[in-house]
Amino acid sequence: xxxxxxxxxxxxxxxxxxxxxxxxxxxxxxxxxxxxxxxxxxxxxxxxxxxxxxxxxxxxxxxxxx
Numbered sequence: 001x002x003x004x005x006x007x008x009x010x011x012x013x014x015x016x017x018x019x020x021x022x023x024x025x026x027x028x029x030x031x032x033x034x035x036x037x038x039x040x041x042x043x044x045x046x047x048x049x050x051x052x053x054x055x056x057x058x059x060x061x062x063x064x065x066x
Contacts, residue, residue, distance in 0.1 A: 003030055005052040007065075038065060 004011045010031040016024040032053045037046045041064065051059075059065060 003033060004050075005031060005033060005055055006049045007051050007055045007059075010052045010055075040065065 002011070012028045012030050014026060014028055017027045018024060033050050034053060034056065035048060035050050036056060038049050038051070038059070039045075040047045
């Protein structure tokens with residue numbers, strides 16, 4: 001399964017590690033994903049989803065998925 005948020009679509013981005021000598025080596029910035037059971041009001045069932053923690057905070061703030 002891909003490292004992608006099922007709600008926001010966040011995915012890994014790329015960049016560089018920089019040493020003190022300013023050598024650049026490739027690296028990946030991975031999104032902070034968690035597996036959660038979330039209630040889907042359309043189907044009336046719980047659904048397992050892999051979502052980012054920022055999306056989880058937004059769901060908690062707004063009171064569910066719309």
